[in-house]
Amino acid sequence: SPEGSSSGGASGPAGSTVAFLMPDTGSTRYELHDRPGFESKLKELCPDCKPLYNNADSSVDKQQQQFNSAIAQGAKVIVLDPVDSAAAVSLVNSAQSQGVKVIAYDRPIPDAKVDFYVSFDNEGIGKAIGDSLVKKVKEGSVPSGGGLLLVNGSPTDAAAGLIKKGVHEAVDSSGVSVLAEYDTIDWKPENAQKWVAGQISRFGADKIAGVVAANDGTGGGTIAAFKSAGGSVPPVSGNDATVAGLQLIIAGDQYNTISKPSEIVGGAAAQAAVDLLSGKAPETTGDVFGSPTKLFTPTLVTQDNLKSEIVDKGITPASELCTSEYAAACAKLSIQ
Amino acid sequence: MSTNTALDRTDERLSDSSGARGVVSSSLRNIRDGDLGFLPVVIGLVIIAVIFQILNPVFLSSVNLVNLTLDSAAVGVIALGIVFVLLVGEIDLSVGSVSGFSAAITAVLFVRHGLNLGLAVLVACLVACAIGLLYGVLLTKFGMPSFVASLSGLLAFLGLQLAILGDQGSINLPFDSALVQFAQLAFLPAPVSYALGAVFAAGFLLARLGVRRRRTRANLSAPPLGVVVGGAVLLLIALEFVFWYLNRARGVGWMLVFFLILVLVANYAITRTKWGRSLLAVGGNREAARRSGINVSFIYWSAFVLTALLASVGGLLSAGRLASANLSSGTGDVNLNAIAAAVIGGTSLFGGRGSAFSALLGTLVISAIANGLTLLNLESSYRFVITGVVLAVAVGIDSLARRSRASHGRA
Amino acid sequence: MSTNTALDRTDERLSDSSGARGVVSSSLRNIRDGDLGFLPVVIGLVIIAVIFQILNPVFLSSVNLVNLTLDSAAVGVIALGIVFVLLVGEIDLSVGSVSGFSAAITAVLFVRHGLNLGLAVLVACLVACAIGLLYGVLLTKFGMPSFVASLSGLLAFLGLQLAILGDQGSINLPFDSALVQFAQLAFLPAPVSYALGAVFAAGFLLARLGVRRRRTRANLSAPPLGVVVGGAVLLLIALEFVFWYLNRARGVGWMLVFFLILVLVANYAITRTKWGRSLLAVGGNREAARRSGINVSFIYWSAFVLTALLASVGGLLSAGRLASANLSSGTGDVNLNAIAAAVIGGTSLFGGRGSAFSALLGTLVISAIANGLTLLNLESSYRFVITGVVLAVAVGIDSLARRSRASHGRA
Amino acid sequence: MSAAAPATAGPPPTGSGHPLLSLSGISKSFGAVQALTDIDLQVDAGEVVALVGDNGAGKSTLVKVLAGVHQPSSGTFLFDGKPVHLADPSAAIDLGIATVFQDLALCENLSVVDNLFLGRELSPFALDETTMEVRSWELLRQLSAKIPTVRIPIASLSGGQRQTVAIARSLLGDPRIIMLDEPTAALGVAQTAEVLSMIRRVSERGLGVVVISHNMEDVRKVADRVVVLRLGRNNGVFDARTVTTARLVGAITGAEDDQ
Amino acid sequence: MSAAAPATAGPPPTGSGHPLLSLSGISKSFGAVQALTDIDLQVDAGEVVALVGDNGAGKSTLVKVLAGVHQPSSGTFLFDGKPVHLADPSAAIDLGIATVFQDLALCENLSVVDNLFLGRELSPFALDETTMEVRSWELLRQLSAKIPTVRIPIASLSGGQRQTVAIARSLLGDPRIIMLDEPTAALGVAQTAEVLSMIRRVSERGLGVVVISHNMEDVRKVADRVVVLRLGRNNGVFDARTVTTARLVGAITGAEDDQ
Numbered sequence A: 001s002p003e004g005s006s007s008g009g010a011s012g013p014a015g016s017t018v019a020f021l022m023p024d025t026g027s028t029r030y031e032l033h034d035r036p037g038f039e040s041k042l043k044e045l046c047p048d049c050k051p052l053y054n055n056a057d058s059s060v061d062k063q064q065q066q067f068n069s070a071i072a073q074g075a076k077v078i079v080l081d082p083v084d085s086a087a088a089v090s091l092v093n094s095a096q097s098q099g100v101k102v103i104a105y106d107r108p109i110p111d112a113k114v115d116f117y118v119s120f121d122n123e124g125i126g127k128a129i130g131d132s133l134v135k136k137v138k139e140g141s142v143p144s145g146g147g148l149l150l151v152n153g154s155p156t157d158a159a160a161g162l163i164k165k166g167v168h169e170a171v172d173s174s175g176v177s178v179l180a181e182y183d184t185i186d187w188k189p190e191n192a193q194k195w196v197a198g199q200i201s202r203f204g205a206d207k208i209a210g211v212v213a214a215n216d217g218t219g220g221g222t223i224a225a226f227k228s229a230g231g232s233v234p235p236v237s238g239n240d241a242t243v244a245g246l247q248l249i250i251a252g253d254q255y256n257t258i259s260k261p262s263e264i265v266g267g268a269a270a271q272a273a274v275d276l277l278s279g280k281a282p283e284t285t286g287d288v289f290g291s292p293t294k295l296f297t298p299t300l301v302t303q304d305n306l307k308s309e310i311v312d313k314g315i316t317p318a319s320e321l322c323t324s325e326y327a328a329a330c331a332k333l334s335i336q
Numbered sequence B, C: 001m002s003t004n005t006a007l008d009r010t011d012e013r014l015s016d017s018s019g020a021r022g023v024v025s026s027s028l029r030n031i032r033d034g035d036l037g038f039l040p041v042v043i044g045l046v047i048i049a050v051i052f053q054i055l056n057p058v059f060l061s062s063v064n065l066v067n068l069t070l071d072s073a074a075v076g077v078i079a080l081g082i083v084f085v086l087l088v089g090e091i092d093l094s095v096g097s098v099s100g101f102s103a104a105i106t107a108v109l110f111v112r113h114g115l116n117l118g119l120a121v122l123v124a125c126l127v128a129c130a131i132g133l134l135y136g137v138l139l140t141k142f143g144m145p146s147f148v149a150s151l152s153g154l155l156a157f158l159g160l161q162l163a164i165l166g167d168q169g170s171i172n173l174p175f176d177s178a179l180v181q182f183a184q185l186a187f188l189p190a191p192v193s194y195a196l197g198a199v200f201a202a203g204f205l206l207a208r209l210g211v212r213r214r215r216t217r218a219n220l221s222a223p224p225l226g227v228v229v230g231g232a233v234l235l236l237i238a239l240e241f242v243f244w245y246l247n248r249a250r251g252v253g254w255m256l257v258f259f260l261i262l263v264l265v266a267n268y269a270i271t272r273t274k275w276g277r278s279l280l281a282v283g284g285n286r287e288a289a290r291r292s293g294i295n296v297s298f299i300y301w302s303a304f305v306l307t308a309l310l311a312s313v314g315g316l317l318s319a320g321r322l323a324s325a326n327l328s329s330g331t332g333d334v335n336l337n338a339i340a341a342a343v344i345g346g347t348s349l350f351g352g353r354g355s356a357f358s359a360l361l362g363t364l365v366i367s368a369i370a371n372g373l374t375l376l377n378l379e380s381s382y383r384f385v386i387t388g389v390v391l392a393v394a395v396g397i398d399s400l401a402r403r404s405r406a407s408h409g410r411a
Numbered sequence D, E: 001m002s003a004a005a006p007a008t009a010g011p012p013p014t015g016s017g018h019p020l021l022s023l024s025g026i027s028k029s030f031g032a033v034q035a036l037t038d039i040d041l042q043v044d045a046g047e048v049v050a051l052v053g054d055n056g057a058g059k060s061t062l063v064k065v066l067a068g069v070h071q072p073s074s075g076t077f078l079f080d081g082k083p084v085h086l087a088d089p090s091a092a093i094d095l096g097i098a099t100v101f102q103d104l105a106l107c108e109n110l111s112v113v114d115n116l117f118l119g120r121e122l123s124p125f126a127l128d129e130t131t132m133e134v135r136s137w138e139l140l141r142q143l144s145a146k147i148p149t150v151r152i153p154i155a156s157l158s159g160g161q162r163q164t165v166a167i168a169r170s171l172l173g174d175p176r177i178i179m180l181d182e183p184t185a186a187l188g189v190a191q192t193a194e195v196l197s198m199i200r201r202v203s204e205r206g207l208g209v210v211v212i213s214h215n216m217e218d219v220r221k222v223a224d225r226v227v228v229l230r231l232g233r234n235n236g237v238f239d240a241r242t243v244t245t246a247r248l249v250g251a252i253t254g255a256e257d258d259q
């Protein structure tokens, strides 16, 4: 029978099934970048390997179903971006007990000993956007009684917690005070917008020296709140380097974002999977939580390096960014 | 008023005298019996306002109330749509998806394909109408409960929204486009707002006077002139005060005016047309409506179409206000908030009872709570708890009032 | 069978003959009239199975079906709870939050405070019961619609869940704890599973024979012996086949057995006790139930309490299966899925009509679609669209059947 | 089994003689219950036909078939001599068939006026409430209804008040045939008298009337012909002027069969 | 305005003479409508009291007050000579007051058997369906009901069949007083006769009976005393054996007032 046979290990990669399980659709990167990066690299390294893909839509239960289903379909390696890092422990254990290897992806699984961990550093991301924004804010003058707003990610998302931690690390020691902070339910830009609009009534737009938003969506909501209050927009951070976010940077409305060309991480996960299948130890940059790990450093993007980091590196073509409305601004930054 | 008894005042068991005294005595009896119409919800709103004002005095500031009015408009329009399906005793769980899908369609056509904004909006609205019609037909031709049909729709249209937003996931709407301008920055010049208040009040007065004249002529009881004029004057004062207060900040948003006008139109359609009467009849007793010769299928279709259409319009307003259409547009609590708003405002989930104004009041309750919380520094966990508790308290007042009405034998 | 006409077969307008011929002819008529009970949902399930099996032959493998049964149990228990509130014509939108909150309570007490697991579970269940009672009292004493009360609860208990989980956000349950063992690893030894199948079938047979004997004695019509025994044999074969098939992989999970037993107990309570009859009466016509002397308040309370209790149990199973309680336990589509499962299985949203088996069948439909989709490599967008469409098709079959029944004048 | 033979030739139609409606071989079953079997019925313009029968005899089912509520399993239906198919109640209403149903079929959530004019509201885009209210009072007075106000929901009316509203409904519009299913069951003495005289008045205006009643006195007072149903089958047609109550009761209960 | 004066002393109670139930000064209003004003009523054991009045006179409202469905706005209520307060219908049922409501108050979604035994099912934890079904057939036969099967939902019964079910309900349990609100309105000739004789039988067993009817013949046939309501007020009490139909109709319609 096809089911149940799980002899695991180093029988060689050829013909193996490898699962790639992503956590949510709230952020676009997983289907736009991570998955293609993973699948093309896998195809390159092991043409007759079979990739399985699933996305858990932020549901722990759904992720568990998808994980079990991958095992039922005979996956030998599972690349897992956990919806919930703690809950994933049980998945890792059950896989490993059946001889299936697990690569933690994007978000770590601290309480389990995974076979490999590959990621951008979410806490590092938080620190990077925080540092950069604080610096920018300090360039101007912080009004007395003024300070920053923090628009964090979803309160039910562990990665958001890591970003938040990084942001606090940057901000708490900076000397710029935090006026208020908010966990954006479901990462929804509308929720961010409403909250920021409330703070504008509360403190006045002129007291808000800057906003650290945890991704481009919530950053966009923040900018819309300032725009519709009729005033000017203070520096606002972002993360993910979405087209919409990059466009706002080009237009001068958003201050920074993070470029994490996830294709690279996806590719690295494929490489690690093939290595594990053939019994080789994947290349590491060190250990995190006791597991061999490869961490990629994300790049902070502002107007200053947008052209070189994004356009010139071919991550997002100028044609996509410089639509009619942004053409003039692009020209100013000499992006074509 | 004629001295002989009005046609509808002859029964000796009626305790109301006519004229101003009758108005007063019947109002008093209504208060005693708990037949207070929208008063309890309004009291709930006042309590919410007092609590939040104490916690943070910014709550009732002009600046914040302007925000509140703008926040309310988009979800209010969707809730208004929900009223129609609830009136016929059905449900649409997919208004969130439809709103997000519409925003996505408009953004893709307008921004990516360079279509004229008006056309893009039209396409989105037509698609929404088709969706509504689909639910209607599934119900009337296949007997599929709207709960399940629209649950399927919730998923399917969310999928389509993701699909057409495609690789970018999020599309910025240009800040200078009409939609964004309308939703973010279009405010009535102060004099225009005052004029509008006057027009509303005058319209109300004329309508009531017309009714009064016709009823008096037909020898039916009619409210005394003083009561009619007094009501209109009160309305005028209230409107002008609200507008004046909002004008102290950014002013009266067009989006608010648009929403109010939609509510008035919907109210007219529900209460003053044959179609509206048919909605209530179908919701109250489908079989009786059918036996009265009402085209029940058409009534269902029209309700579903209107709900979807208004969901679409709400989605467009929301996208305009955010200046972006994205993957999460219309997801999360949009569905539940819209349905809850209608229910909190007093529209029954079981059909046949409700009002366009329920969408207005219910939305204000929900938006006021959400807005009030933005002004407090709270952990997310407490935010959830407080939202839940305040909602329960606000609605509890209304429930108690209704209960007292029921115990006084009123339906 | 006695030769003189049975007491309930004397009316000359009845077209059924008695005995086996009557069973056949009435079955044929039922098919023609669309009075097919659960058959259409089952056909919907079969269609789902065929589609997914064609798309990926793993679908019907033993390994995958074992997964499917375990996936179904937790949400099935919650859906079973929903059946009770739906039967009385009410709703509980907070079952997701209650399930997550219960998991959090248990995890905090058990793991963080080192309480005995049984006690921790008991506390969680008692809290859930208190929540159910709260909704019941809000409804019966304050007249607050359960839609709004439980919407408030949804928010409030999600908040409490976040609050008690605190900063860490999630708590791992030890793998060797009874709860995790039960939910993840407890399978019936194969012989025990076959014995269990035999016990189920024998129980069914004995119950039916008892009814038959009593009815025959009382000179009422009764199904022929052959039909009763034949039905039991078919049940036996079906059960043993399913169990055998599951035993080819990990086997029959205790969690599945637990769920099935809960369904049987609930079915007994609904159909064979005075309390169950009262549920249906209150849901069908609250006022008539009240005038019959039924303690309507108690019936509401018991329904809400059971719903919350089962939500809590479902949440614990879910946490056990995941070996963790976390911030997102019970969030997302748990509420809607549980309600949808009951509705898809044929329980009415309007009260007075439904069955414990609706939770079983509806959960299977939803879980089968979700499970089938995990076997396909699909973008989320298509996954949503396909879920929606398949759901509509599966339910559409049932709707069409019901519609035909309605057009044949059956209620 | 049928006692109808001696009576089927029946009395000469007493109306204008022009057959408005004629049914033959109508059957209708609900699951295992055969509610109507092979029913024949004819109603002429200006004629009052009483339909009588025991509880469950199928009278209401027959009326519902005529009103387009149920579709018969078999049989033919001629209206004005032409075969018609009533797919739904609005088809019957369009033909001019007005019906007072036994269960009244009113919308409890709507007011008296709303119910009276349901489906035929005056000025559909700006309802003429005043005229509708005045018309309502007139109609209700005419039927001696004791309704304190027409602006309360039907839910708060007494049984007889509701029934009066349902009867008043059928007089609106311009029907060619009126069917009343036990119209006086809940009515007071005065109201019953008004309804009976109303029936005579409309039939004199050339309308066909079908009336169902369990009160043989009333039946003989108001009807021209009496059609008896028993257990879903025709069981005789009688001339109302000549038949005795005992004879009718015999046909209804089937006592005759045993003779 | 009241014609009651000459009659209030009334005929001597014809029952056992022991007053079962006695109301005085009961009033009840619904919003603007004063449905009952200052009502007095007494029912003795073994006595049949007929309650008559025009449509909307307040008869059903009074019955609902007695059944605990509505709570009166004012007035006192003695049962067995002791003041009682009926907070809800179950309080009335516990006192032994069984009621057949005009709107029947049946659960349409439940079967005939279910409805008959609703609230008093046999063996609550393992329903004894067989015995309940047998008992149902017996009861229904006794009332000459023509119901093809007792396992179909009430929704698919005819009007008269439903009414019979509601009446049969009231005979279950062990009531001390039975109130029937227009119990024969939808019944056939034979069923009506059964119900009238049933009323006499139970009153002979010492139960108090309150019956509402618009049929003066039936009233005089079955009642001991006739209580007339008009526009929510007492309008006379009459001895059923001596009063004429004309006199009753006069009290009901208020024609007397004008004399």
Ligand SMILES: Nc1ncnc2c1ncn2[C@@H]1O[C@H](COP(=O)(O)OP(=O)(O)OP(=O)(O)O)[C@@H](O)[C@H]1O
Pocket (backbone or CB within 6 Å): C409, C410, C411, D030, D031, D033, D034, D035, D053, D054, D055, D056, D057, D058, D059, D060, D061, D062, D102, E146, E147, E148, E155, E156, E157, E158, E159, E160, E161, E186, E188
């Ligand atoms: N929708 C339905 N489903 C099932 N059976 C029905 C339905 N409607 C009517 N019946 C059955 O058909 C038979 C005839 O019912 P119908 O209502 O026509 O009787 P009726 O002559 O009007 O009696 P009544 O004098 O009591 O009003 C009854 O036995 C009833 O149970």
Ligand SMILES: Nc1ncnc2c1ncn2[C@@H]1O[C@H](COP(=O)(O)OP(=O)(O)OP(=O)(O)O)[C@@H](O)[C@H]1O
Pocket (backbone or CB within 6 Å): B409, B410, B411, D146, D147, D148, D155, D156, D157, D158, D159, D160, D161, D186, D188, E030, E031, E033, E034, E035, E053, E054, E055, E056, E057, E058, E059, E060, E061, E062, E102
């Ligand atoms: N729930 C209610 N809400 C408002 N008014 C009511 C309610 N119930 C009864 N009424 C009013 O009280 C009056 C008396 O009604 P009731 O039903 O007692 O009359 P009745 O004597 O039983 O008449 P009928 O002979 O028509 O059954 C009526 O005018 C009715 O409109």
Ligand SMILES: O[C@@H]1[C@@H](O)[C@H](O)OC[C@H]1O
Pocket (backbone or CB within 6 Å): A026, A027, A029, A122, A153, A159, A160, A187, A214, A215, A216, A239, A240
């Ligand atoms: O990039 C972010 C990702 O790291 C987080 O997990 O989910 C939200 C995204 O914006």
Ligand SMILES: [Mg+2]
Pocket (backbone or CB within 6 Å): D059, D060, D061, D102, D181, E158, E159, E160
């Ligand atoms: Mg009938």
Ligand SMILES: [Mg+2]
Pocket (backbone or CB within 6 Å): D158, D159, D160, E059, E060, E061, E102, E181
């Ligand atoms: Mg009455």
